[in-house]
Amino acid sequence: MEIRPAATLAITRDSDEGLQVLLMQRTWDATFMPGFYVFPGGAVDEADQRCAPYLTGGDDASVSHDMGVDSGGSHYMVAAIRESFEEAGVLLALDDQGQTLPADHPVFRERDGMVAGDQTLAAVCHQYQLALPLDRMAYLAHWITPPGPPRRFDTRFFAAAMPEGQTPAHDRLETIDHVWLTPQQAMDEHRQGTRLFASPTLRTLRIIAGFDSTDALLRHARSQPPEPAPNKPWPATRQGKPVSVEPGTGPFDEVRKLDPEGRGHALAEIVPGEAVPLADGVIRLTCPNPSAMTGPGTNSYLLGHPGGNWTVIDPGPADQGHMERILEVTGGRIEQVLTTHTHPDHSPGASWLRERTGAPLRGMPAPEHDQIQDHDFRPDSVPVDGDRIETAAGTLKTLFTPGHASNHLCFLLEGEQMLFAGDHIMQGSTVVINPPDGDMKDYLDSLNRLLEEDIRWFAPAHGFLIGKVESVVDWLVTHRLTREKKIAQTLADHGPGTLKDLVKHAYDDVPPAIHGLATRSLLAHLIKLEKDRRAVRDDEVWASTEAG
Numbered sequence: 001m002e003i004r005p006a007a008t009l010a011i012t013r014d015s016d017e018g019l020q021v022l023l024m025q026r027t028w029d030a031t032f033m034p035g036f037y038v039f040p041g042g043a044v045d046e047a048d049q050r051c052a053p054y055l056t057g058g059d060d061a062s063v064s065h066d067m068g069v070d071s072g073g074s075h076y077m078v079a080a081i082r083e084s085f086e087e088a089g090v091l092l093a094l095d096d097q098g099q100t101l102p103a104d105h106p107v108f109r110e111r112d113g114m115v116a117g118d119q120t121l122a123a124v125c126h127q128y129q130l131a132l133p134l135d136r137m138a139y140l141a142h143w144i145t146p147p148g149p150p151r152r153f154d155t156r157f158f159a160a161a162m163p164e165g166q167t168p169a170h171d172r173l174e175t176i177d178h179v180w181l182t183p184q185q186a187m188d189e190h191r192q193g194t195r196l197f198a199s200p201t202l203r204t205l206r207i208i209a210g211f212d213s214t215d216a217l218l219r220h221a222r223s224q225p226p227e228p229a230p231n232k233p234w235p236a237t238r239q240g241k242p243v244s245v246e247p248g249t250g251p252f253d254e255v256r257k258l259d260p261e262g263r264g265h266a267l268a269e270i271v272p273g274e275a276v277p278l279a280d281g282v283i284r285l286t287c288p289n290p291s292a293m294t295g296p297g298t299n300s301y302l303l304g305h306p307g308g309n310w311t312v313i314d315p316g317p318a319d320q321g322h323m324e325r326i327l328e329v330t331g332g333r334i335e336q337v338l339t340t341h342t343h344p345d346h347s348p349g350a351s352w353l354r355e356r357t358g359a360p361l362r363g364m365p366a367p368e369h370d371q372i373q374d375h376d377f378r379p380d381s382v383p384v385d386g387d388r389i390e391t392a393a394g395t396l397k398t399l400f401t402p403g404h405a406s407n408h409l410c411f412l413l414e415g416e417q418m419l420f421a422g423d424h425i426m427q428g429s430t431v432v433i434n435p436p437d438g439d440m441k442d443y444l445d446s447l448n449r450l451l452e453e454d455i456r457w458f459a460p461a462h463g464f465l466i467g468k469v470e471s472v473v474d475w476l477v478t479h480r481l482t483r484e485k486k487i488a489q490t491l492a493d494h495g496p497g498t499l500k501d502l503v504k505h506a507y508d509d510v511p512p513a514i515h516g517l518a519t520r521s522l523l524a525h526l527i528k529l530e531k532d533r534r535a536v537r538d539d540e541v542w543a544s545t546e547a548g
Contacts, residue, residue, distance in 0.1 A: 008041025057135025340422025403443025
């Protein structure tokens with residue numbers, strides 16, 4: 001799939017409430033991110049290259065250097081200016097006296113022609129003797145859409161001050177609303193499900209939130225441009241043969257971390273029984289229990305050093321071979337066993353290890369109401385949120401993260417900034433939220449809580465190490481809130497109804513063969529909507545409480 005170059009512009013202004021940013025709502029008819037709030041932006045157009053004679057405050061060579069590209073950096077900046085004019089009615093340009101343009105400048109009559117494709121920015125600049133001031137923009141962030149979505153973009157994010165005297169106006173075609181919000185307001189509304197933002201927008205809002213004025217934001221961005229996003233394959237090994245791992249694929253973050261010089265020795269596969277050192281004193285050992293639900297198998301994490309004591313996190317099922325392998329790697333010197341939760345692919349091995357080594361067990365017991373969980377797991381101590389647990393690899397901070405399971409814990413190895421995430425974060429898929437023990441509202445709250453911690457790596461129970469922590473959390477929250485919005489709309493359009501009535505509409509984008517599984521997710525979302533007072537139920541029939 002072609003990855004198209006694109007650009008977007010975060011237009012900011014100073015206000016009594018603090019630094020605000022202009023956000024546009026995409027039309028609900030859009031095939032990509034319908035209804036989402038975004039910065040104005042879009043794909044780089046070939047015609048953007050014709051604006052070179054009208055650039056001021058920099059040239060292609062200088063801005064390309066700052067952006068880490070060989071050439072064409074100015075094309076991104078011109079695209080950001082053009083898209084802001086078309087979508088938001090804001091034109092970052094100077095007249096022949098070097099002044100920003102007032103709202104009554106005749107160039108604004110050309111906006112409709114540009115939106116329709118009958119006019120180009122270069123022609124407009126020529127006609128009205130305008131200059132495009134690249135020095136009034138700052139390069140803020142870089143995002144490459146990972147594999148999976150129907151469209152992929154290599155997007156550069158820029159920031160600029162709102163031109164004095166102009167007033168934004170959505171185009172009523174691609175954008176149907178606009179709003180000024182502080183970054184914190186935007187992120188709060190996203191958490192509440194009031195407005196939807198995609199991961200790149202949220203990540204950029206987090207950057208902007210660190211500044212109290214436009215000048216401070218632009219100064220910082222100019223002095224510390226973002227590091228280039230990885231866009232080249234990384235050498236690795238799979239089944240004993242050299243391979244190239246593409247950015248955005250499962251193994252990529254891990255093989256780059258384990259093999260920063262690119263010698264190709266890091267494994268691009270999960271091999272059960274293979275002891276994989278992930279950091280100083282951290283080894284991953286994967287149980288041979290692959291399935292549709294467990295992926296390549298359950299990861300056990302062993303914290304310690306040869307000849308010393310070890311901590312085991314998530315020993316997995318009581319698989320004889322896996323248990324013996326844990327004893328082999330640790331020399332049987334296990335001082336404690338921790339579990340993230342008591343699902344049967346995570347905790348049964350803990351009791352086995354205690355019988356063999358006498359190691360105490362730490363975790364939360366299985367909830368009484370859920371009979372599929374491991375009720376044989378009887379912890380010697382129950383960590384609570386914020387507890388510190390000492391290990392030979394460093395201090396673990398306990399995070400209570402209910403949602404996937406009501407007794408779910410994560411453990412943050414603070415020195416390595418590595419979160420042993422259990423099933424809170426899974427690679428390559430979303431986790432199952434299965435009521436009554438699974439709770440969607442708790443899950444979303446627990447995801448957002450991770451953003452308050454200093455985490456650089458997710459070490460999931462299934463899959464490879466995951467980097468880009470904030471982006472992963474933002475994507476997961478956005479994915480769930482997008483589905484929630486669709487379910488709320490389904491309830492309004494097709495309710496009242498039973499789960500069977502509603503699932504075919506709420507999940508019309510997945511094969512009917514998996515509607516049975518989708519029904520459990522639907523129920524989880526409906527329970528959350530009920531807690532938010534947006535839905536009610538009468539026996540098995542659900543109805544919306546929202547007017548219209």
